[in-house]
Amino acid sequence: QVELVESGGGSVQTGGSLRLSCAASGYRYSTYYIGWFRQAPGKEREGIAVIYGRRGSTEYSYYSDSVKGRFTISQDSAKNTLYLQMNSLKPEDTARYYCAAARPPLTAGRILSALAYNYWGQGTQVTVSS
Numbered sequence: 001q002v003e004l005v006e007s008g009g010g011s012v013q014t015g016g017s018l019r020l021s022c023a024a025s026g027y028r029y030s031t032y033y034i035g036w037f038r039q040a041p042g043k044e045r046e047g048i049a050v051i052y053g054r055r056g057s058t059e060y061s062y063y064s065d066s067v068k069g070r071f072t073i074s075q076d077s078a079k080n081t082l083y084l085q086m087n088s089l090k091p092e093d094t095a096r097y098y099c100a101a102a103r104p105p106l107t108a109g110r111i112l113s114a115l116a117y118n119y120w121g122q123g124t125q126v127t128v129s130s
Contacts, residue, residue: 002026002119004099009124016089016128022082022099022121029080033102035062036073036084037114038095038126045098047112049073049084052104062111067093089128096123 008020024034035050048067051074053059061073072085082099100117110116 002101004101004119004121006097006099006121006124009097009126011127011129012089014090014128014130017085017087018089018126019086020084020097020099020124020126022084024080024082024099024101027101030075030077031104032119033104033106033111033117034075034082035100035112035117036071036082037098037100037117038093039098039123040095043095045114046095047114050111051075051082052111064112086126089126091128091130094126094128096125098123 003025005023006020008018010018012018030053033050033052035047037045037047039045048064049071050062070088074083099121101119102117106116
């Protein structure tokens, strides 16, 4: 049974940083697409960063335009843990952040689509104040 558990959310001021973690279990890590999604009140769930592959081998990362250059996704395959380093946070980054995983293959157009992901964590809240 796939289990994803997020941690690291909190409240920060504009321009601050946070690092989210996602502990994964129940499947062979690095063989699935795994990434971060977020959902603000009244908005659809948005894919923001996804990674696929094994660190030290071929690893692919994908970012939405809304976070590119500010957020960095990474993983520690030995610990089955996914990270999201968030810098230069803005009030519009306020949302509940979810870790999600999907079995390959995914077409390019679906990698950042929440509809393509079958496994989800419970989420962690990030609040950015101005």
